[in-house]
Amino acid sequence: MRDVAVIGIGCTTFGEKWSIGFRELFVEAGALALEDAQLSGEKIDAMYIGNMSAGRFIEQEHIGALIADYAGLATHHIPSTRVEAACASGGLAFRQAVIAVASGMEDIVVAAGVEKMTDVEPGASTDTLTGAADREWEGFVGATFPGLYAMIATDYMHRYPLTREQLAQVAVKNHYNGARNPIAQFQQEITIETVLRSTMVAEPLRLFDCSPITDGAAAVIVAPLDRAREFTDTPIKVLASTQASDTITLHDRRDISTLDATVVAGKRAFKMAKLSHKDIDMVEVHDCFSIAEICAIEDLGFCRKGEAGKFTADGETALSGKIPVNTSGGLKACGHPVGATGIKQVYEIVQQLRNEAGKRQIDDAKIGMTHNVGGTGATVAIHILGRV
Amino acid sequence: MTVARFWRKIPQRYNMIGTKCETCHRHFFPPRTFCPDCRRSGRIVDHKFAGSGTIVTYTVIHTANEQFEAFTPYVLAIVKLDEGPRMTAQIVCRPDEVKIGMRVKSVFRRIATDGETGIIHYGTKFMPVD
Numbered sequence: 001m002r003d004v005a006v007i008g009i010g011c012t013t014f015g016e017k018w019s020i021g022f023r024e025l026f027v028e029a030g031a032l033a034l035e036d037a038q039l040s041g042e043k044i045d046a047m048y049i050g051n052m053s054a055g056r057f058i059e060q061e062h063i064g065a066l067i068a069d070y071a072g073l074a075t076h077h078i079p080s081t082r083v084e085a086a087c088a089s090g091g092l093a094f095r096q097a098v099i100a101v102a103s104g105m106e107d108i109v110v111a112a113g114v115e116k117m118t119d120v121e122p123g124a125s126t127d128t129l130t131g132a133a134d135r136e137w138e139g140f141v142g143a144t145f146p147g148l149y150a151m152i153a154t155d156y157m158h159r160y161p162l163t164r165e166q167l168a169q170v171a172v173k174n175h176y177n178g179a180r181n182p183i184a185q186f187q188q189e190i191t192i193e194t195v196l197r198s199t200m201v202a203e204p205l206r207l208f209d210c211s212p213i214t215d216g217a218a219a220v221i222v223a224p225l226d227r228a229r230e231f232t233d234t235p236i237k238v239l240a241s242t243q244a245s246d247t248i249t250l251h252d253r254r255d256i257s258t259l260d261a262t263v264v265a266g267k268r269a270f271k272m273a274k275l276s277h278k279d280i281d282m283v284e285v286h287d288c289f290s291i292a293e294i295c296a297i298e299d300l301g302f303c304r305k306g307e308a309g310k311f312t313a314d315g316e317t318a319l320s321g322k323i324p325v326n327t328s329g330g331l332k333a334c335g336h337p338v339g340a341t342g343i344k345q346v347y348e349i350v351q352q353l354r355n356e357a358g359k360r361q362i363d364d365a366k367i368g369m370t371h372n373v374g375g376t377g378a379t380v381a382i383h384i385l386g387r388v
Numbered sequence: 389m390t391v392a393r394f395w396r397k398i399p400q401r402y403n404m405i406g407t408k409c410e411t412c413h414r415h416f417f418p419p420r421t422f423c424p425d426c427r428r429s430g431r432i433v434d435h436k437f438a439g440s441g442t443i444v445t446y447t448v449i450h451t452a453n454e455q456f457e458a459f460t461p462y463v464l465a466i467v468k469l470d471e472g473p474r475m476t477a478q479i480v481c482r483p484d485e486v487k488i489g490m491r492v493k494s495v496f497r498r499i500a501t502d503g504e505t506g507i508i509h510y511g512t513k514f515m516p517v518d
Contacts, residue, residue: 123453123454123457124454126451126453127453127454127455130453134418136397136418137418137475137476138476139453140389140499140500140509140511141464141476141477141478141499141511141513142449142452142453142456142459142462142464142478142499142500143464143476144449144451144452144453146451147447147449147464150447150449151445151446151447151464151465151466152445153447154445154446154447154488155444155445155488158445158488199450199451200448200450200451201450201451202447202448202449202450202451202464203447203448203450203483204447205447249418249476250466250476251444251466251474251475251476252473252474256444256445256466
């Protein structure tokens, strides 16, 4: 296997982007990534596009070809492949690009993610997202995505010491970081009271425990490490790329409050990179709901099971903490265009490792991690990235 | 949901017909046609579940998908059936009544409607056992 490096990154701003469509979103992110790598389009060998549900969000399938076309590459006839794993689509697209380069099959590969979620009514987008769970045996009986994560929260709070205020602190911290990220959907700081006074969605989760509906696209370019300096002075090496699956339904899991796919993919990633959680300077975790960040930092080993509430309230996951979590603002504040999220996580870590993260920069960041979840934990993709 | 998609699961949705593996005696609800433990040496047959179980975890849904908006707030739970498997279902009780560990039994109820002219989805909910 060849070593792989990220040589270029690009991302649109995230938000409710009424004036811009699906294909324009992607082209903007792709062009930014190419410009960053000082690369012209004809050098691209292949593309992998993370996208959850263009079929239901904009009634468009055949995304790989559409994007290659509007990226101006139709006449180059490059292979362009859509990758789908619900909210983990982006993480899997990145992993496919890494595998393509590592194998020697391709050299310059684009990994991108895009989702246009606001072209349908909010009720329809919520229903589409329910397709990330089991439609027949969860969605059919009235489960929603917030409802499934709320059942994780109920189980967790019954078994471990986690207060409602500690849970709210996850969103408060992520909004603080989002307020320092120019691409974030929400750039306002909030307080614990903001969370506790917001509309109830699924008990005990309120509106500010939930990631929003977002339009956005992100793209990164990977290449063999030994060619990376042709394109950039600051290549970022991919130290690990892992993926794990679990039961599609929440009710079939071994433990409701543990995402075994996170545990397994995390262990595999540390083994592959020959590192431990102590070596990680910051991590982007999949905080689709506040409780998801609580579970993630425990399941990845950054603190013990049952201790993430106190760990968060003590500020250990803040920018100045022991392990800064979601410096981008996470899915909560940066926004969650589902297929793009996994790529945006890589975008954030690369910015941190290149010392380009502005007001949210972690001092002397050397190694970062991304954690991207599909559904309630049926798919997890994890990457570890490091300065060369 | 089309008529055929709903119709083919009527025994499962109305009467809790799941499956079990005669090789390892593991029960499956929702039903599986392949035993993950015994794999090809598994022998799957239909099994009617008794419909009694215990609440593992729950939530009260306040913001629902379109089809369920008229029913909010409603209680949704994971129920561990006495035969072993767990399933997701609504609980027919007041939001302040539901508790972890509560004993429940299955009841036949309307679940949702496909608009004003579409089919009515019936299925299984659970209610507290006194």
